[in-house]
Amino acid sequence: MSGTEAATPLAAARAVSKRFQRKPDMIERFVGRLAGSPPPPTVHALDDVSLEVMKGEVVGLVGESGCGKSTLGRAIAGMLPISGGVVERQGRDIASLKGRDRMEMRLRTQIIFQDPMSSLNPRKTVRQIIGEAPRVHGLLPAGGVDALVADLLARVGLDTAVAGRYPHQFSGGQRQRLGIARALAVQPDFLVCDESIAALDVSIQAQVINLFMELKRDLGLTLLFISHDLSVVQHISDRVVVMYLGRIVESAPTDEIFGPEGPRHPYTAALLAEVPRIDRRGHTFSTVKGEIPSPLSPPGGCHFHPRCPFAMDICKTTRPALKDFEGGHSAACHLDGGAGLRAIKRNTSNDK
Numbered sequence: 001m002s003g004t005e006a007a008t009p010l011a012a013a014r015a016v017s018k019r020f021q022r023k024p025d026m027i028e029r030f031v032g033r034l035a036g037s038p039p040p041p042t043v044h045a046l047d048d049v050s051l052e053v054m055k056g057e058v059v060g061l062v063g064e065s066g067c068g069k070s071t072l073g074r075a076i077a078g079m080l081p082i083s084g085g086v087v088e089r090q091g092r093d094i095a096s097l098k099g100r101d102r103m104e105m106r107l108r109t110q111i112i113f114q115d116p117m118s119s120l121n122p123r124k125t126v127r128q129i130i131g132e133a134p135r136v137h138g139l140l141p142a143g144g145v146d147a148l149v150a151d152l153l154a155r156v157g158l159d160t161a162v163a164g165r166y167p168h169q170f171s172g173g174q175r176q177r178l179g180i181a182r183a184l185a186v187q188p189d190f191l192v193c194d195e196s197i198a199a200l201d202v203s204i205q206a207q208v209i210n211l212f213m214e215l216k217r218d219l220g221l222t223l224l225f226i227s228h229d230l231s232v233v234q235h236i237s238d239r240v241v242v243m244y245l246g247r248i249v250e251s252a253p254t255d256e257i258f259g260p261e262g263p264r265h266p267y268t269a270a271l272l273a274e275v276p277r278i279d280r281r282g283h284t285f286s287t288v289k290g291e292i293p294s295p296l297s298p299p300g301g302c303h304f305h306p307r308c309p310f311a312m313d314i315c316k317t318t319r320p321a322l323k324d325f326e327g328g329h330s331a332a333c334h335l336d337g338g339a340g341l342r343a344i345k346r347n348t349s350n351d352k
């Protein structure tokens with residue numbers, strides 16, 4: 001470094017930034033080095049995923065960390081560009097919409113994140129946080145911001161007197177309620193709840209789940225409920241969708257997947273086996289073995305085959321199609337001619 005030597009990292013950063021201002025060609029040289037390095041590896045966070053959510057439905061989306069749940073939720077909410085395929089709302093491709101139509105469609109899907117603190121502006125009051133988006137988008141009711149804020153606070157179970165407070169003055173559960181109130185302020189009909197209760201104490205989790213159920217009932221909301229916790233998903237969802245390494249491997253009504261017939265895919269069975277339940281003695285096949293493979297180089301054929309206790313040769317080479325069965329159940333598995341675990345379960349119970 002020429003000229004004055006920077007004494008602290010901050011001073012050094014300032015000095016570098018000044019040099020860039022004086023010599024813009026240095027930026028070009030820096031970019032040139034990056035461009036010459038090998039291209040970064042590509043992760044296909046979603047691989048030929050197709051998900052339909054019906055109006056008023058609660059869909060639980062489960063799977064191990066990194067399988068693509070959040071990516072799918074964000075893509076549905078229009079927060080992430082997708083490299084192929086479409087996201088449709090009532091038959092309309094949301095990417096094809098322009099101007100006001102596009103904005104209205106975006107507002108109709110809102111995401112509730114895991115950590116409300118990181119998505120609530122700490123410098124703004126509750127009134128500002130809740131009132132901002134509806135004001136910007138011309139969605140304020142006749143009574144103005146105050147009426148809207150009071151209505152939403154009451155709806156999420158908070159005292160209307162807290163409108164002048166800041167996010168740090170609330171507990172974790174209360175902040176999540178604020179996050180929900182802010183989402184509701186733009187009148188969505190579809191909420192993507194991305195691990196929305198994962199950071200809360202168990203007793204608070206139950207309260208927030210009940211709030212989601214009340215909102216669904218009272219406002220006719222549709223929910224995509226992303227969670228690691230299968231017992232929560234069982235409680236809240238009408239349908240369970242299971243993802244593994246960017247693919248949907250099973251989708252079924254909750255009653256069926258948690259009922260006596262159980263899942264058709266060994267991965268779902270392994271996930272379920274890890275949920276402690278007193279009524280499932282003799283129902284457990286295996287627990288999921290080993291680490292989830294790197295999404296940078298997923299295994300060929302069925303991505304789950306290296307961990308599957310029932311893997312066959314075909315599983316190593318051929319991707320199983322997601323096959324539809326009666327009752328709205330679908331699974332992607334080569335077992336039992338594509339019927340999944342059912343034959344093995346039947347044989348196991350006959351042997352007893």
Ligand SMILES: Nc1ncnc2c1ncn2[C@@H]1O[C@H](COP(=O)(O)OP(=O)(O)OP(=O)(O)O)[C@@H](O)[C@H]1O
Pocket residue numbers: 043045063064065066067068069070071072295
């Ligand atoms: N911004 C990003 N840049 C690069 N890779 C990403 C990005 N976001 C996600 N990924 C990758 O995409 C894959 C899917 O990630 P995603 O967060 O959707 O999974 P997830 O199932 O929601 O995991 P978790 O339960 O841990 O949140 C992972 O391999 C992840 O590393």
